[in-house]
Amino acid sequence: MLAYLNGEYLDRARAAVSVEDRGFLFGDGVYEVTRAHDGRLFEAERHLRRLERGLAALQIARPRELESGSLIEISERLLRDDGLTSGDATVYLQITRGVAPRTHHFPPAGTSPTVYLSASSLAVPDDTRARGAAVILTTDLRWERCDLKTINLLPNIVGKQQAVAAGAFEAVFVRGDVVTEGASTNVFAVLDGELRTHPATHRILPGITRDVVLEIARESERELGVPVREVSLTSVELRRASEVFLTSTTNDVMPVTCIDGAVVGNGTPGPIARRLHAALVARMTGTAAAAR
Ligand code: PDD
Numbered sequence: 291m292l293a294y295l296n297g298e299y300l301d302r303a304r305a306a307v308s309v310e311d312r313g314f315l316f317g318d319g320v321y322e323v324t325r326a327h328d329g330r331l332f333e334a335e336r337h338l339r340r341l342e343r344g345l346a347a348l349q350i351a352r353p354r355e356l357e358s359g360s361l362i363e364i365s366e367r368l369l370r371d372d373g374l375t376s377g378d379a380t381v382y383l384q385i386t387r388g389v390a391p392r393t394h395h396f397p398p399a400g401t402s403p404t405v406y407l408s409a410s411s412l413a414v415p416d417d418t419r420a421r422g423a424a425v426i427l428t429t430d431l432r433w434e435r436c437d438l439k440t441i442n443l444l445p446n447i448v449g450k451q452q453a454v455a456a457g458a459f460e461a462v463f464v465r466g467d468v469v470t471e472g473a474s475t476n477v478f479a480v481l482d483g484e485l486r487t488h489p490a491t492h493r494i495l496p497g498i499t500r501d502v503v504l505e506i507a508r509e510s511e512r513e514l515g516v517p518v519r520e521v522s523l524t525s526v527e528l529r530r531a532s533e534v535f536l537t538s539t540t541n542d543v544m545p546v547t548c549i550d551g552a553v554v555g556n557g558t559p560g561p562i563a564r565r566l567h568a569a570l571v572a573r574m575t576g577t578a579a580a581a582r
Contacts, residue, residue: 291372294364294407299371302408311404312397313386317442319404320344321384324365325539325574326409329375332574334362336498341383344438349396350387353403361407368409378412380540384441415541419567422547422559423459423536427525428452430463430470430493437492449473459544460536465493467524475538476500479523479531480516480562489520499537499570506569514562533560542574543567 293305312318322341325332338361345352355361365381368374386404390397431445449461450473461473470488471477476497478487485507490496507518528534532555534546543566545559571577 291408291410292368294368294405296402296405299367305406307386307404307406308389310389310391311386312388312390313384313404313441315392316394317440318348318350319384319386319441320348320350320439321382321441322439323539324381324383325412326365326369326374326379326381327574328377329366329369329379331362331365331369331381333498333502334365336501337383338362340439340496340498341385344440345385347435347438348387348440350385351401351403353385353405355405364407365409368407372409374409374411378414379409380412381407381409383407386441412540415544418459419542419544419559422545422554422557424457424548424551425460425462425472425534425536425546426453426456426458426550427464427469427528428461430465432463435492436470436494437490437496439495446473458548460546462528462549464525467526468493468522469525469528470494470522471497472536472538475536475541475544477528478503478535478537478563479528480533480560481523481527481531483516485514485516485518485562486521486523488522497537497539499539499542502573503537503543503566503570506566506573510565510569514565516562529554531555533562535560535563535566542570 291302293300293302295305322337324337384406388401388403390401428449453461463470471494488494534554536544543563545563547554547557
């Protein structure tokens, strides 16, 4: 398997960054995970827009790969050369503020950002989807800029490990009494005949899958029979929802059938989640199914 690192394609096992990389020392960087199906990237432009917004917000220099528009070409070459041109895969992209002697403040102007990409095959979790996933609720310990996709993921990692230790699929964060998002997913619920999800504020990552699912849900509001509202839920509301589901690049639409050991709705994946999943997959694979 290959890695692209700062202009070179390398054997991934041999690719290495300096111990003075600010990603290593401080978690000073941003990342993206983009889905590919049959070697084609899904919603690459939206991922690039989110990446550019993160770089600008954190004042990380734009790498030359971004200026030359070559990040998509690099991603496609990795998919090709790693033999990932059929089925599902992901491309991981990370940009850090670069290599410099350790100081908390920014390194000297002109320090080149570190650019790393690699591709991996993706085992889509269809078995879990068929049964529905279990989640736990846990306190959202994160900072005030959850809208930035930074490589600082300690609260997410600790939350996910709590979920794994409890035999659950995902940890859903609750701040005060507001459900924000999952450790690596966005959260939707059908409550009192409405489809709801936390608005895209600084409290959540504006997920690309969330965006696409919201678009599909709005386009097919009449067929689905549920109006869409970007209004957060409390943990009590989440527990009494008729349907709950998660969205992410690696999970698509994942129905939730159990929260902290209690059954959601009738305990099986709900119809809204199933239709939205079918419509999302249709978009990704270029087939014609709609959210009906
Ligand atoms: N995680 N919220 C958080 C905190 C995330 O880390 C992610 C994605 C999402 C969903 O975003 P998207 O639909 O753009 O994948 C929401 C990625 C997949 C990861 O860290 O592996």
